[in-house]
Amino acid sequence: MAVKELPVVPSARPGTMAAGAAMERIRERRPVFEKQKCNLCRECLFYCPDAALAVDQGEVRVDLRFCKGCGICAVECPVRAITMVPEYAGNRGFIEK
Numbered sequence: 001m002a003v004k005e006l007p008v009v010p011s012a013r014p015g016t017m018a019a020g021a022a023m024e025r026i027r028e029r030r031p032v033f034e035k036q037k038c039n040l041c042r043e044c045l046f047y048c049p050d051a052a053l054a055v056d057q058g059e060v061r062v063d064l065r066f067c068k069g070c071g072i073c074a075v076e077c078p079v080r081a082i083t084m085v086p087e088y089a090g091n092r093g094f095i096e097k
C-alpha cells in the first residue's frame, strides 16, 4: 500500500508538544517547499512528528508555530521538494517571516 493511501495520523496534535512560541525560539532551520517538484504524495505529512504540515489549496504548507526544524520531512520527501534553510541570516538575525 502506498503511503499516500494511508490516513495521516500524527504522533501528536498540533500544539501539544510545546508552546508555539518555544518552537520559534529553538528552531534553527525551516522547511521550504518547491511546488513544481511536489506531487502531493503526503509522505512529509505522514512523517512530521509535530503535525506541522498540511495540504492546503493544492500545496503543502508548514505551520511554523509547531515546526521544530528537525528536517525529517526533507529527508523523507521522495522527490526532494523540501529544502531546509537557516532560520538565522548571520548577524541580521531572523530571516523574513
Ligand code: SF4
Binding pocket: 033, 037, 038, 039, 040, 041, 042, 043, 044, 045, 060, 076, 077, 078, 079, 080, 081, 082
Ligand atoms: S513535499 Fe515531498 S513528501 Fe511532501 S507531499 Fe510534496 S512530494 Fe510528497
Ligand code: SF4
Binding pocket: 030, 031, 047, 048, 049, 050, 051, 052, 053, 062, 066, 067, 068, 069, 070, 071, 072, 073, 074
Ligand atoms: S522540519 Fe520537522 S517539525 Fe518541521 S515540518 Fe518538517 S518534519 Fe515537521
